[in-house]
Amino acid sequence: MKTYLYPAYFRRVESGDYSVDFPDLPGCVSAGKSLEEALVMAREALSLHLYGMVEDGDEIPAPSDPADLPAEPGSFVAPVEGRPEMVGDEIRNRAVKKTLTIPYWLNEAAEAQRINFSQVLQEALRERIR
Secondary structure, eight states: OOOEEEEEEEEEOTTSOEEEEOTTSTTOEEEESSHHHHHHHHHHHHHHHHHHHHHHTOOOOOOOOGGGSOOOTTEEEEEEEEOHHHHHHHHHTSOOOOOOOOOHHHHHHHHHTTOOHHHHHHHHHHHHHO
16 A cells, blocks of 8 residues: 655644645645644545545656745644555445345344344345355
8 A cells, every 4th residue: 555745734823723735735735623633634635635636647746855845934844644545445445325125024034133234235245246
């Protein structure tokens, strides 16, 4: 799983919250009520942004060296890790609602035994697809 490391500007705004932006990736921004939350949200924003670039076939730019970034008043630069493949995994494994029709008697018998319909259907589909 490829990991990317990009520098980000963290700024404390008047409300006390933090805003985050990535100078190498225009439009990739985030925020948080605390520094810890801002970092967590920045990781998620970076991962989602990179995933979108990969899906769109865009070239992912090389990250800047944080030492080369200009200092901005009221901000600091910190590296943030992004993992676009994890976003893809989450999207592919998300639950999808399906509607199906079964005989009444089968529904009654399964409910009486407290059978989990979703679990049984998933297991049967996995077995059938193999």
